[in-house]
Amino acid sequence: MGTILTFLIAQNSYSQQIEIIDSTIVKDNFFKSKAVRISSVPVLLLAGSAATWGVRKDVRELRNRYLPTFRYHYDDYLQYAPVATVFALNAAGIKGKHKIGRALVSYAFSAVIMASVVNTVKYTAKVERPDGSTHNSFPSGHTANSFMNATFLHKEYGQYRSPLYSIGAYTAATATAVGRELNYRHWISDVLAGAGIGILSTEVGYVIADRIFKEHGEHIKLNNNPIPVHLNPSFIELRLDYAEALSKDLTDKNSGLYAKTGFNFGLEGAWFFSKNVGIGAEFAFSSFPMNDDQLDFADPDILTVSDRFYTQPTLAFHFLKIGS
Structure with missing residues (x-):
């Protein structure tokens, strides 16, 4: 008997489908709505956090048995790699989906939402860290920040230029999450919840910015995507x-x-x-x-x-x- 949590990075380049029934235009059903699309992965991650709550100590025992002396704090820096990449690409003249001003507004909303949710839950739940140092383990702030930044890079460059940007961004975020566990700072349930909060924060931040700017501040859509995802299912x-x-x-x-x-x-x-x-x-x-x-x-x-x-x-x- 098993339960499987799968996190899949994928993109769909097809435009929104419209079904014509009895000469009436009917939009996609609820499961294809924007609300479901932006929340499905975060909900799965949060569900995974709940599902692993009872076995988090077993996962910790595995770490203690095989990597008891792991102390490499790369996760303190790697969490910022995706957002640094966005700024570096802009500085190099490589345009993302939005002009830098609008992108910064989206990022600011995302950061405020993420920080508010993470800190509110941390100091309400008061879960003890694996190393026993403090009682603010759940959820992982490093992981939430890294997945927020990864989704920022994904939306600005992964969806606009190439999915390779998305793969690199989420790989860095996942490595950060694993580092939080290996460094004995978080439980597995902490990092799964942090990942869900980080992704959802960026998605909501972009929804707010889209309502403010509407069509302003967007770069012209590219038509020469070197990796057509609908043809090559990477x-x-x-x-x-x-x-x-x-x-x-x-x-x-x-x-x-x-x-x-x-x-x-x-x-x-x-x-x-x-x-x-x-x-x-x-x-x-x-x-x-x-x-x-x-x-x-x-x-x-x-x-x-x-x-x-x-x-x-x-x-x-x-x-x-x-x-x-």
């Missing part, structure tokens, strides 16, 4: 799953050795040269831990050798996956 995907054992042999706690909740983490991407041929890679690992706290050793001499069983994650790395 993508990058972040996957997080959890699993529960169904067999009584694994779930019976009276046996002394029983299965705990397991999880899977994976990152996958593909680059398509044409509509049917592409190349990609996948990195994933799975863990299904066992609990032996109540196990009664028949031979006390065993305790001189080992006092605990450990289950190891299964690591999978696939490269150069060619499909058609």
Whole structure:
């Protein structure tokens, strides 16, 4: 039994579809509305935060077992890389979707919304950090900021010039989120919630700016997109799953050795040269831990050798996956 949370970066270059029924023009249904389009990914991330709340300590145990001394604070700086890229591209004369003045207004609204939501929840929920230093862990401010900045780059350049900007932006944001966990500053539920808040903040910031500026401040739409997404279905995907054992042999706690909740983490991407041929890679690992706290050793001499069983994650790395 499993629940899968998938974060997929994709774009659709088709214009809004209009259906004609009985000579009456009917706009797209609710699920294709703008409100749903801008909130679907944040809602999935927030749902993932809720779903992983009960297993966040299990994820922490995995970090403590394999990377207990990880202390590389790149996440303090990488969170700003996407927004710095926007300003650098503008300074170099590479135009984004909007003129810099309008883009700054959109970004300002996004930043105010993000900071307000994050700090309000932080000091209301008062969740203790994994390292026990403070009680403002949930949600992750670094992650919210990084995904807000990534969505800013995505909207200014990823949707306007090339999806490669979006891939780079969200890769940096994801690396920031992972860094917050590895540096023992946040739980997995914190970073998932932060990512959802960051994306939604930028989307709402742009909605507000669009209502203020309307058609003013936009650059002429480009017609020479070098990567037509509707023809080449390239993508990058972040996957997080959890699993529960169904067999009584694994779930019976009276046996002394029983299965705990397991999880899977994976990152996958593909680059398509044409509509049917592409190349990609996948990195994933799975863990299904066992609990032996109540196990009664028949031979006390065993305790001189080992006092605990450990289950190891299964690591999978696939490269150069060619499909058609």
